[in-house]
Each structure stands twice: as C-alpha cells, then as structure tokens.
Amino acid sequence: MTAAEVAANSRIADPSLAPEGEQKIQWVARHSPVLNRLARERLADGALRGRRVAVVVHLEAKTAYLATLLAEAGADVVAAGSNPGSTQDSVAAALVARGIRVFARRGVSREDFMEDLLAVADTAPEIIIDDGAEVTSRIVEHRPELREQLRGVTEETTTGLGRLRAMEAAGRLTFPAIAANDAACKHLFDNRYGTAQATMQAILRLTNLSGAGKRYCVVGYGHVGKGLASYAEGLGGIVSVIEIDPVAGVEAFMDGHRIANREDALADADYVITATGGIEAVSRDDFALMKDGAVLANAGHHDREIDVGALEELAGPGEEVRPGVSRFVLDEKRIYVLVRGALVNIAGLDGNPVEIMDLSFAVQALSAHHLASNELEPGLHRFPPQLDREIAQTKLASLGVELDELRPSQRAFLEQWTMWE
Ligand SMILES: NC(=O)c1ccc[n+]([C@@H]2O[C@H](COP(=O)([O-])OP(=O)(O)OC[C@H]3O[C@@H](n4cnc5c(N)ncnc54)[C@H](O)[C@@H]3O)[C@@H](O)[C@H]2O)c1
Helix, strand or coil, X not given: CCHHHHHHCCECCCHHHHHHHHHHHHHHHHCCHHHXXXXXXXXXXXXXXXXXXXXXXXXXXXXXXXXXXXXXXXXXXXXXXXXXCCCCHHHHHHHHHCCCEEECCXXXXXXXXXXXXXXXXXXXXXXXXXXXXXXXXXXXXXXHHHHHHCCEEEECCHHHHHHHHHHHHCCCCCCEEEEHHHCHHHHHHHHHHHHHHHHHHHHHHHHCCCCCCCEEEEECCCHHHHHHHHHHHHCCCEEEXXXXXXXXXXXXXHCCCEECCHHHHHHCCCEXXXXXXXXXXXXXXXXXXXXXXXXXXXXXXXXXXXXXXXHHHHHCCCEEEECCEEEEEECCEEEEEEHHHCEHHHHCCCCCCHHHHHHHHHHHHHHHHHHHHCCCCCEEEECCHHHHHHHHHHHHHHCCCCCCCCCHHHHHHHHCCCCCC
C-alpha cells in the first residue's frame, strides 16, 4: 500500500502527532536487545511474508515496535489498541507514518472501540496477537465466518486466557491459540516485576503523594499482586492483601503481608490496588468501608475491576482534581480513582518498562512466527518451552552472561535411579 492508502485505510486521532510517537518508538528500539537479536533473526526466514497479522495490544510504543518488526518481516500488519484508555494517539500516528494501518483513538466510547476492533476483524487476519482476547472474542461473536482463515491467535494476558478457556469449554475455539501469557519469559517478569514497577510509578506520579509510610491494600495475590505487594513494601509501605484463594492467602501471609478480611483491609488503606483479572474486585458496598482520602487504582485487565459505575451512581460523576485523578465524595468522605479505573500503569503512564516488554514481545513475535510456520490443531497450546529458554538465553547474552552447563558426570548422576557409589 502507498502511504496515502495506509492513511486512508486507518482511523486515528491526529496524524500530525507522528513525530512525538516516532521518538518514543525509537527509544524502545534502542532498549530491546532480545527483539533486536533473536526475534529479528528468527522472523527473517520469510515465514511471515505476506501473512495478514493483527496486533491488538495496548497501543503504545513497545507494541508499535513489535508491529514494526512483524512488518519488516514481510507481514501485512494492522494494529489497534486493546483498551481506548491506554491508546497513545502519537504512537498510532507514528505507526501510520511507518506504513502500518491503525484503528485506534484514545478515550473513545465503547461503541467506537467496537467499531475499531471490527474494522481490524474485517481485514480477515490470519494471525492475531491479542490482549484480553478483545478482537478474538469479537470475531467469534460477530464475524464467525472469519474464523475459517485464522491460522491462530497468541494471547498476551491472564484475563484473555480465561476468555479463551471459556470459549474452548463452549466449543467455540475452533482455531489454535497459544497461551503467550503462560510463557515463563512473559508472566514471570511482565506480570510480576514490570506491572508492579509501572503501577507504583503511575500511582505516585499521578497523585504526587508519598509511597513511604502508607498502607496499601492489594486485591488479588497472583503474579501481578505479588509484585505489587513487594514493590509497595520496597517503597516503605505496609501491605494488606485480600484474596479468595486460600493458598494464595497463605502465600501472602508467609511473604510477610497482612492477609485480612475485606472490611479490615479496606478500612485503613491509603492506596487500594486491584489485580484479580475479574470484575468488581472493589464493588458497590466496598466504598463505604474506605477511609477519607483513599486512592483507588487498577492494575488488572478490565476497567470494571473497580466498579466505577456503581461509585458514580452513589456519589455522582466525580470531578477531575488533577490529570487522571477523579474525586468522588461519598458521605463526606473523599475517594480518589485513578484514570477512572483503567489499567493505571498503561492508561496513566507509558506502561511496563521497555526491557520487560522486550521479553514479553519476544514471546509474542516467536509465537506469531510459530503459528506461521506450523499447522497447529485447534485449541489452546503451550508456548514451546525451547523458545522460552532461547529468549532467556538471549537476554542473558545481552547482559554478557553465559551460564554454566552440567558436566557429563553431573548429568549422569541426575539421570540414574540407583544409589550413587
Ligand atoms: N497492568 C498490566 O500491565 C498487566 C500485566 C499483566 C497482567 N495484567 C492483568 O492483571 C490481572 C491479574 O493477572 P495475574 O497474572 O496476577 O492473575 P492470577 O490469576 O495469577 O492472579 C489473580 C489472583 O486474584 C485472585 N482473585 C480473583 N478474584 C478475586 C476477588 N474478587 N477478590 C480477591 N482476589 C481475587 C485469584 O485468587 C488470584 O490469586 C489480569 O487481569 C491480567 O490480565 C495486567
């Protein structure tokens, strides 16, 4: 497509923002050793040439760089955001300037977001890199005929995998899907460390308040919640955890946090952070339990983890008292909600650190390549463990580290079942 055709076949807010977005993408390119070495080398074999690939992940600079690498490998790429609250219009403009079609505008209504995702669906992608199964679930529901040419989907996050499992249980997953989120080089680092760092940064940056000496309530002690709790503690905070899973509750306790009943954990929290992967982790009845001045932030996939709709019904529409900080007054208590409940680290800041997303998107790039190179059976698939190891090895090599290997005698010891003499 010519530049004019790409622009005419895109829907973005403002093409003149491209130079700002381009700077951000170039910064990512400079700090992505794994994508630059392993992924670029692997993608160069031509497997993706001519393949229609949709990238529907939070549309900021790291995602744009992934889309660019796929396009460089010869794929016909179209991009959209997985949440209008996290789309960066400058990055969308830069991608169009780089020759990639984009359907994404920050802050649009649910209807316009749907329209953008269906526009991506209507390009009939063969491979989808999805986040939250946002475009996959819409294809299955609204464009079922397009499932025919889908070679496969590769899913970025925990919530999306939940949706794909539900789809499989309902007999609707009639194409292959790779659980990219469950790759070690994704969830061990992105969910835990990347999201924790970026969430804390976003909370402190948006509020300009101190992190030390504060009480944090973390709702959900999975991969994301564990990272949040440990970073909050690192900032000098005191952490309470709310869980529904008894094992995760004991883990929080053994990690040195206060595992508490909802009433107790919410009552004294300065910051309440949700990371459950579901909806209404903070629900209608919870707001009355909170203290004056509590700050609420969401790190989970869906904007509905904090039931902002219910809060609006109870306390009116709220007032933006700082950029990204909405104040609601309920029974004379002030409750502050960050970026109206969207993912605070992405909608409120630039998302997870570049070096962390370098690992996550290396998983996604190799996953897309795997789908292009193999005929997989319909259903959910594991990300190949060998590729996980190669990503980790490439990361270590970029740090100048080469790990030891087992000596033959050590390997022999591990492989025998009789007593060692
Ligand atoms: N913000 C980001 O950049 C980012 C990055 C990675 C993942 N995510 C999202 O974060 C969410 C959590 O991901 P994860 O990998 O930690 O998931 P996980 O499944 O490892 O952990 C979720 C935890 O929440 C608990 N939980 C569920 N419902 C609850 C409730 N109502 N109250 C209390 N606890 C509850 C579960 O028992 C579980 O321990 C998902 O939506 C995921 O998609 C966001």
